[in-house]
Amino acid sequence: MPSGRTHTAINVAVTTAAVLVAWQLGAPLTSPVMTGALTGLLIGMVFITPDLDMRHVRTDARRAWGALAWIWWPLLTVSKHRGVSHTWLRGPLLRAAYLAGMLGALLGLTRLAWEAAGGQWPPLTIPAAVTRPDTLWAAGAGYWAAQALHLIADRIPLRWSRL
Secondary structure, X not given: OOOHHHHHHHHHHHHHHHHHHHHHOOOOOOOHHHHHHHXXXXXXXXXXXXXXXXXXXXXXXXXXXXXXHHHHHHHHHHOOOOOHHHXXXXXXXXXXXXXXXXXXXXXXXXXXXXXXXXXXXXXXXXXXXXXXXXXXXXXXXXXXXXXXXXXXXXXXXXXXXXX
16 A cells, blocks of 8 residues: 555645646636635645554654644544545544544633633634635535545545445
């Protein structure tokens, strides 16, 4: 199976080709939908890959997390490599839900500690373009496309039992 760098090279090549085709067809490359799709692809290619379940290998994705790489340790203890992480739907959904839960818990604990120390927690504001449904769907599609390219390179067949 391909190395992490090969997976990244495949994703970069396919993404570059797709952007060039979209550009040639006149698609607005700076639209919120295109930005969402490219952001999802980048996240799925660099930070949240199916190979995050590799216990004894420091993968490129775990290196990309830097000091926060420990956040994936609980998932590593319950998931074997090429298990649920290398499925077409459950894997990407599991990693996204896991990360949302971990980051939400981390943010909540940070807020509790900050306010317990007497600090004022600032209001969270998210730009409207980021929360548009079409942008969110495009980001999800980009994230899933990065996962699909990984599974294709690993020669994981698309079967109902592997969803």
